[in-house]
Amino acid sequence: MIFKWVILIVLGFFVFWLLKPFRQKQKHSADTTSGVAEDMVRCAYCDVHLPESESIVGNGHNFCCVEHRQLYLQSRSRRR
Ligand SMILES: [Zn+2]
Known part of the structure; x- marks a missing residue:
């Protein structure tokens, strides 16, 4: 037992x-x-929300991809 x-x-x-x-x-x-x-950031170009670690930083802004960073910087330089 x-x-x-x-x-x-x-x-x-x-x-x-x-x-x-x-x-x-x-x-x-x-x-x-x-x-x-984690902290969510917004793409300055298309307003998409994504985790900060996945974002691409440029000119003090966050972007969802390299293309949007380039397009944002281009559209900004055109305004000047
Ligand atoms: Zn974007």
Whole structure:
């Protein structure tokens, strides 16, 4: 009878040990979702919102892509 309990306890530890890396992965994915909630910036050319880390900075403005940075700077230089 005691042997049965020992097997159950060992099984319990084994399951816990198996789930441990899975739990750490879940924590990591939670970290990445919190990373999505980072500061959002707006493209100065097309007003699209995007995470600051994905934006392209130029002339103190944020842009969604290199093309929009160039187009924005071109349209600004034309106004002068
Ligand atoms: Zn844009």
